[in-house]
Amino acid sequence: MRKLSISGDHFLLDGQPLQLLSGALHYFRIVPEYWRDRLLKLKACGMNTIETYIPWNLHEPEEGRFYFEGIANIEAFVQLAGELGLHVILRPSPFICAEWEFGGLPAWLLADDNMQLRCEDKAYLSKLDAYFDELLPRLQPLLSTHGGPVLALQVENEYGSFGSDKAYLNYLKEGMIARGMDVLLFTSDGAEDHMLQGGMIDGVFATVNFGSRAKESFAKLREYQPTGPLMCMEFWNGWFDHWMKPHHTRPEFEVAETLDEMLTLGASVNFYMFHGGTNFGFMNGANLFDKYEPIVTSYDYDTLLDESGKPTAKFYAVRKIIEKYVELPPLELPPFIKSGAYxxxxxxxxAPLFTQLDALSHPVRKACPEPMEKLGQSYGFILYSTKITGPRIGMELVLQEVRDRALVFANGTFAGTVERWDPRGIPMEVPAEGLQIDILVENMGRVNYGPQLRDPKGITCGVRLGYQFLHDWNIRSLPLTDLNGxxxxxxxxxxxxxxxxxxxxxxxxxxxxxxxxxxxxxxxxxxxxxxxxxxxxxxxxxxxxxxxxxxxxxxxxxxxxxxxxxxxxxxxxxxxxxxxx
Missing domain, CATH: 2.60.120.260 (Galactose-binding domain-like)
Structure with a gap:
């Protein structure tokens, strides 16, 4: 039985010290045909391990309907990594952050207004248990203790940045153990007092996440975990982009210097990211602190491989540093993947949308606008329609808490845009014969990090003309999952x-x-x-x-x-x- 263990300040595998040189690759952000290419490039860079999150919302898109095919075939991805001689770190925690829609939590959880997320709430835990009952048995044959390449599993992700419920963390730990997860379990948190205090639990190995000042970060970890290997589970060597903001870049020499600092200390490291990939479909996340900031489709991350998998200057700078500590074979990359201009x-x-509504959806009548999760919808667009009686003069149409961006039409004519980050009203004159109002709302990605994680989409409070709420709505879900009609x-x-x-x-x-x-x-x-x-x-x-x-x-x-x-x-x-x- 092969099992990653800890002896003093070292990892041991088969009785030999092991320094984990790892890179994050998200199978769900890469088309499966390119998994091998990206894994071979990671290995060519000098790394011995790959790490990936496992997003709950990808694998259980609807409650009780599980999906593990194509781009969601985590088992095939892990098996391929093992065949290529790589160790694997998996992060099957229910929450992943990762700039991914809702931090990986399934949107259908939001249909229950009373459910509390990421804590010891019975309703939440019952949904989580059903998911783990499906997921973890699939992972068991992939564990190193069963002959597979998986050396370690994450219990929860950066939990100290969110909460302090140790009973919840222990519930996750015990649930993994009870389902046969007999490899090293770990947590990962920022290197700050409150984050480590909230995220660490007894009997689980702690790691830290940072992008610079390695000695300071590891010193803080040592205050809470005096012995054991030092590991940066997320070395932030690049960063992600928000819409309406400049593209993020970070010089390769900074990345090389911080890596050198970590390896000098004998630390293990996981690059977040080694290769970012793409937020296909509607799966980008968003941040919400001072204001709502959705994340772009590209998850290039300015990292070692660009979005299309080509090595960047950081790839070569990182390999050069690794070569100072590990004897590497000559660089050999897989066959070049061409790019073309068609x-x-x-x-x-x-096909104008308003002429195609019956091919895309069925109307549901509600007294008040309701968010899409209440209608069993997770992603895409939602259309709210009603008739206003007239005449009314000098009024303003107000969308109370629109999430995230709405186009308003009056009698079929575009009247204006209302955005979550700019929720101003729209002046509205209603003729004596009345006015048809159609409001098309776009879900631009649920919040994936921080205290505002609960983020239902659509119109969440109501629509007013002046101070009067409007009632009697026809609502159409437009997830755009099937355009064949x-x-x-x-x-x-x-x-x-x-x-x-x-x-x-x-x-x-x-x-x-x-x-x-x-x-x-x-x-x-x-x-x-x-x-x-x-x-x-x-x-x-x-x-x-x-x-x-x-x-x-x-x-x-x-x-x-x-x-x-x-x-x-x-x-x-x-x-x-x-x-x-």
Whole structure:
């Protein structure tokens, strides 16, 4: 039986000291066809271990419906890492943060207003137990104690940044042990007093997360864990991007210096990230402190491999530092993955949203607007419609707590935008015959970190005209999971006046990675051959979307854009490199 153990200040495996040189790779942010490529590059950089989170909301998208296929096939990913000679660290904690939608928690938990998250709440724990009953037996054969590559499992993630419920943490620990998780269990927290006090539990190995000042961070850990190996479970060597903010970068020499400092101390390290990947679909998270800040589709992270898997200057700088401490073979990278520029594509057909509602949804009548979770919806858009009696003069339409961005239409005409970070009202004159109001709300990603984690989407309190709440609503869920029922037609200009789907097709003879430029388009969602590639927005910083070659097919390919604000020239361009603004 192989088991990672602790002796003094060292990890031991098979009786021999082991320094973990690890990198984070999220299988759910990489198309499965590229898992091998990314893992081989990690190994070529000089690392012996990979680490990944396991997002609950990916594997149980609806309560009781579990998904472990394709990009969600965690078992295949771990087995592949083992076949390539890599150790594995798994983080199956119910919460992952990771700039991922709702920090990995499933949105359907929010249908219960009384449920308390990430604590010893019976309703929450019952849902968690059902998930662990499905997930952990799948992981057991992958553990090193059962002949697999998995050396360690995380109990909870940065819990000290959120709470102090030790009974909850012990419940997780005991639940893992009871389900046969007999490898090293660990926690990871920031290197601050309150974080370590809240996140550590007896009998579980503690690690710390930081991006610089390694000696200070490890000294703080030593105050709470006087013996044992030093390990940085998240070495933040890059950072993520928010919409409407500049692209984050960090010089490679800073990363190299901090790594050198850690390795001089004999510490183990996990790069967060080694390769970031992509927040496909609607799965980006958001932050909420002073204001709501959604995260972009790209999870490039300015790290050792860029979003498309190409080694960056940091890759070579890090390998050079590792070579000071570990004898490495000559650098050998897997075959180069080409990027191609397929050129311009004219979108030739459209389907205005309001003409397609019956193909996409069924209306539900409610007295008041309700958030999407109450209707069994997790992601995408939701449409609220009602009729206002008239006449009314000098009034203002107020969306009370809209989450996150709403387009308002009056008798089918665009009346204005209401945003969570700018919740001003819209002036509204109601004629004597009354007024039809339609409010299309976009879920831009649930909060993934901090005290505002509970983040239901849609309209959460109500809609007022002046001080009077409006009632009698028809609500349509628009998750956009199936666009096959859309009826496209040649464009006639009407699509520019309302949110619309645009369609175009293009031929591909040689499959290569490519990047989709959307100059002239405002905001919306991209679907390639039925796959939800992600969100775009002219406000940047990203100006392109990464399109991996495995999502294309030889011959004809279909591109659909759901554009919220219209476009003057419905043309997109496929280029061979990204643009971060």
């Amino acid at each position: 050129g311009k594509l004219q979108m030739t057909e459209s 859309l009826s496209f037609a040649p464009m006639d200009g009407e699509e520019r006046l309302q949110p619309s789907f645009y369609r175009g097709s293009f031929q591909v003879s040689e499959l290569t990675d490519t990047f989709l430029r959307l100059d002239g388009w405002s905001k919306g969602q991209v679907f390639i051959n039925g796959f939800n590639l992600g969100r775009y927005w002219e406000k940047g910083p990203t100006k392109t979307l990464y399109l991996p070659a495995p999502l294309l097919r030889q011959g004809e390919n279909e591109l659909i854009l759901f554009e919220l604000h219209g476009v003057m020239e419905p043309v997109v361009t496929f280029v061979d490199k990204p643009d971060f603004g």
